[in-house]
Amino acid sequence: MEYALAVDNVRKTYRDFWMRPTxxxxxxxxxxxxxxxxxxxxxxxxxxxxxxxxMILGLVRPDGGSISVFGRxxxxxxxxxxxGYLPELSYMHPFLTARETLSxxxxxxxxxxxxxxxxxxxxxxxxxxxDAADRPVGGYSKGMARRVAMASALVGKPGLLVMxxxxxxxxxxxxxxxxxxxxxxxxAGMTIVMSSHLLADAQDVCDTVVILNRxxxxxxxxxxxxxxxxxxxxxxKVGDARNFKVAEFLA
Amino acid sequence: xxxxxxxxRAAALETLSDPLGLxxxxxxxxxxxxxxxxHIHQFGESWRMARxxxxxxxxxxxxxxxxxxxxxxxxxxxxSGTLQMALSHSVSRFGYCAARFAGLFAAxxxxxxxxxxxxxxxxxxxxxxxxxxxxSGDIPLVWGPAVAAASASITxxxxxxxxxxxxxxxxxxxxxxxxxxxxxxxxxxxxxFYARSSQIAMPEIHSAALRMLPAIALLLPPxxxxxxxxxxxxxxxxENASATLCGxxxxxxxxALGNHYLSETLAEGGSVPWGYAGLAAAASVPFVLAFxxxxxxxxxxxxx
Numbered sequence: 294m295e296y297a298l299a300v301d302n303v304r305k306t307y308r309d310f311w312m313r314p315t316x317x318x319x320x321x322x323x324x325x326x327x328x329x330x331x332x333x334x335x336x337x338x339x340x341x342x343x344x345x346x347x348m349i350l351g352l353v354r355p356d357g358g359s360i361s362v363f364g365r366x367x368x369x370x371x372x373x374x375x376x377g378y379l380p381e382l383s384y385m386h387p388f389l390t391a392r393e394t395l396s397x398x399x400x401x402x403x404x405x406x407x408x409x410x411x412x413x414x415x416x417x418x419x420x421x422x423x424d425a426a427d428r429p430v431g432g433y434s435k436g437m438a439r440r441v442a443m444a445s446a447l448v449g450k451p452g453l454l455v456m457x458x459x460x461x462x463x464x465x466x467x468x469x470x471x472x473x474x475x476x477x478x479x480x481a482g483m484t485i486v487m488s489s490h491l492l493a494d495a496q497d498v499c500d501t502v503v504i505l506n507r508x509x510x511x512x513x514x515x516x517x518x519x520x521x522x523x524x525x526x527x528x529x530k531v532g533d534a535r536n537f538k539v540a541e542f543l544a
Numbered sequence: 545x546x547x548x549x550x551x552x553r554a555a556a557l558e559t560l561s562d563p564l565g566l567x568x569x570x571x572x573x574x575x576x577x578x579x580x581x582x583h584i585h586q587f588g589e590s591w592r593m594a595r596x597x598x599x600x601x602x603x604x605x606x607x608x609x610x611x612x613x614x615x616x617x618x619x620x621x622x623x624s625g626t627l628q629m630a631l632s633h634s635v636s637r638f639g640y641c642a643a644r645f646a647g648l649f650a651a652x653x654x655x656x657x658x659x660x661x662x663x664x665x666x667x668x669x670x671x672x673x674x675x676x677x678x679x680s681g682d683i684p685l686v687w688g689p690a691v692a693a694a695s696a697s698i699t700x701x702x703x704x705x706x707x708x709x710x711x712x713x714x715x716x717x718x719x720x721x722x723x724x725x726x727x728x729x730x731x732x733x734x735x736x737f738y739a740r741s742s743q744i745a746m747p748e749i750h751s752a753a754l755r756m757l758p759a760i761a762l763l764l765p766p767x768x769x770x771x772x773x774x775x776x777x778x779x780x781x782x783e784n785a786s787a788t789l790c791g792x793x794x795x796x797x798x799x800a801l802g803n804h805y806l807s808e809t810l811a812e813g814g815s816v817p818w819g820y821a822g823l824a825a826a827a828s829v830p831f832v833l834a835f836x837x838x839x840x841x842x843x844x845x846x847x848x
Contacts, residue, residue, distance in 0.1 A: 347628075
């Protein structure tokens with residue numbers, strides 16, 4: 294079986310300036326993602342999804358365990374060559390225009406000038422940003438900034454696309470656009486790992502999911518095997534919603 | 545290589561877009577003009593004050609620009625998450641630090657090139673005025689145009705930058721810096737032409753200007769070391785702590801930074817050999833590399 298990504302018993306504890314442990318973010322999580330699969334990393338807030346994603350990208354060093362991206366450690370420059378990243382918030386240089394932003398990321402992906410120009414034009418058209426392409430992204434709306442971030446993640450045509458909460462904070466139309474894009478990219482053979490706490494989105498696009506809770510793996514399986522309601526399955530694994538004692542407070 | 549060129553270009557553009565660099569270079573030009581005008585009109589001093597003001601202003605303001613631009617840019621990248629984005633691509637930590645430093649330092653040099661031309665204009669005006677006065681006993685011929693040219697190098701770029709921003713949506717600080725470079729270079733060339741047409745003893749003026757260039761080049765290595773140090777500190781510490789550490793480091797470097805000896809050499813009619821400037825640049829390379837390596841190590845250890 295060919296795996297695009299293999300995560301084996303990774304652990305991460307964040308520490309303060311004096312190296313005292315502050316948060317045990319990930320506690321021995323293992324999973325693997327087949328090439329061409331759409332894989333969902335689900336869990337409530339603070340469950341360790343973003344930390345796991347950052348370890349996959351080589352941005353956070355695990356305390357233990359191992360991660361392999363196309364057979365290589367993500368801390369190596371070679372492994373990151375085939376990875377695209379869409380962060381939870383659209384991180385961009387506000388002084389650059391959308392075209393300059395894409396040109397910057399095309400440079401980071403080592404694309405030659407001709408290929409870069411062609412891909413940037415395609416991506417601007419795909420994301421509907423041609424008219425705003427020469428405006429600084431600092432003045433963009435959240436939805437537009439998200440589209441630039443998406444285009445930046447795709448400019449290098451990565452083999453593995455890692456998306457952290459891709460639909461977070463988007464309106465229904467933009468959410469639907471993102472989901473369609475994920476399905477299209479998956480159909481074209483791209484491996485996609487996305488984290489989300491929006492279960493309906495995950496149910497629509499993912500083939501397989503792992504549910505994390507408090508840094509540990511609570512469940513793993515194919516969406517098709519989880520019954521008709523992912524939400525019920527999720528709550529059964531993670532625990533019921535907290536019952537705020539509002540009446541007592543108001544009284 | 546393309547990856548690192550992209551990082552360097554973005555760092556240069558970021559530094560040039562930051563109004564801080566423009567503010568500091570304009571301040572340096574204003575100090576050169578005001579100090580020289582005050583001194584010459586008050587004490588009838590020769591061109592030495594213009595020369596000292598030029599050397600000191602370039603050193604102090606350029607060092608401030610390099611340090612604060614480094615700190616602001618790196619902290620901004622960390623806080624806005626663009627550092628994460630860059631490092632999620634296939635770039636090495638050391639390569640990232642080196643490319644970012646190269647872009648920033650190139651932008652600092654570009655920001656301060658107008659200051660050099662303005663300083664040379666003022667020196668030329670002060671010196672040509674002195675020579676003309678000595679030759680004919682008349683009032684200085686070139687001093688007035690030199691002050692006007694230097695003042696134009698300050699005001700025109702600010703107005704042009706504002707106009708470009710208003711009517712062409714261009715970045716204010718970048719347009720103003722490019723315009724300052726053009727105006728100050730043209731002003732200096734025009735002043736040389738004017739002094740030549742006024743039949744002032746040009747060889748002396750030329751040699752004075754040429755003597756300044758290696759002295760100015762000699763100021764760049766310590767600024768480069770400071771910029772690399774500021775970058776390394778700011779990967780680990782916040783803005784205030786990084787600035788404080790740079791200040792402490794700067795105090796330790798003060799004996800090496802003093803341009804007093806340069807001024808003495810130039811005042812005695814001597815010149816700083818280019819080889820000496822080259823030697824200083826070579827001596828600064830291990831320090832710059834050490835700070836880049838320290839920055840890369842701090843980035844490597846950093847969880848983003």
